[in-house]
Amino acid sequence: xxxxxxxxxxxxxxxxxxxxxxxxxxxxxxxxxxxxxxxxxxxxxxxxxxxxxxxxxxxxxxxxxxxxxxxxxxxxxxxxxxxxxxxxxxxxxxxxxxxxxxxxxxxxxxxxxxxxxxxxxxxxxxxxxxxxxxxxxxxxxxxxxxxxxxxxxxxxxxxxxxxxxxxxxxxxxx
Numbered sequence: 386x387x388x389x390x391x392x393x394x395x396x397x398x399x400x401x402x403x404x405x406x407x408x409x410x411x412x413x414x415x416x417x418x419x420x421x422x423x424x425x426x427x428x429x430x431x432x433x434x435x436x437x438x439x440x441x442x443x444x445x446x447x448x449x450x451x452x453x454x455x456x457x458x459x460x461x462x463x464x465x466x467x468x469x470x471x472x473x474x475x476x477x478x479x480x481x482x483x484x485x486x487x488x489x490x491x492x493x494x495x496x497x498x499x500x501x502x503x504x505x506x507x508x509x510x511x512x513x514x515x516x517x518x519x520x521x522x523x524x525x526x527x528x529x530x531x532x533x534x535x536x537x538x539x540x541x542x543x544x545x546x547x548x549x550x551x552x553x554x555x556x557x558x559x
Contacts, residue, residue, distance in 0.1 A: 391506075397502035399516075407509070411485060414480060414485070414488060418476075418480045418481070421474075421476065421477040423449055425474070428470050428474060429516070431470060432467055432470040432474075432516075432520055435463050435523075436519075436520075436523050438459065443456050443460050444530075451526075453538050456534060456539055457531050457534040457538070458531075459536040460530055461526050461527070461528065462521075463526055464525075464528040466533060467520060467522045467523055469500060470520065471521055474497075474501070474516065474517065475497045475500070475501035475517060476497060478501040478510075478513060479500050479501050479504050479551055481485055482501075482504025482507055482508050487500070498517060498521050499505070501517055502517050502518065
């Protein structure tokens, strides 16, 4: 059975519960921010490595038609990995630029990267603005390229049935 308090006791319990939730959320976001800060150099290196592999590996390899189905998958996976890196960096920048108010912006507007770009501009971190704009453009560019590559593959090879044979050209002798 749940006991309901009214009056001053009820108000004190609600305030205490709210303060506890805010404290736990603050601790959680502080911990995430600390972990991201620890892995930030590795995150930057891996992001640019993904971009280099895409530009020097995936794009030239699409010349060969037999490689296109696998390159489509690789491009989509690289896009999602770069998207995660962009999201983590954006989250870190928003927390550092706006503090706990940044969490409100993230939840209210649901536009993490633009808020991070504005926060980096406010802080004067122009190299971070450049990183985020480059990463987000490559993230969506890779996704678009993956879909375009998938649409360029003939339907028969997508279904794994082999080559399409024109039925009118086949003679049947009885």
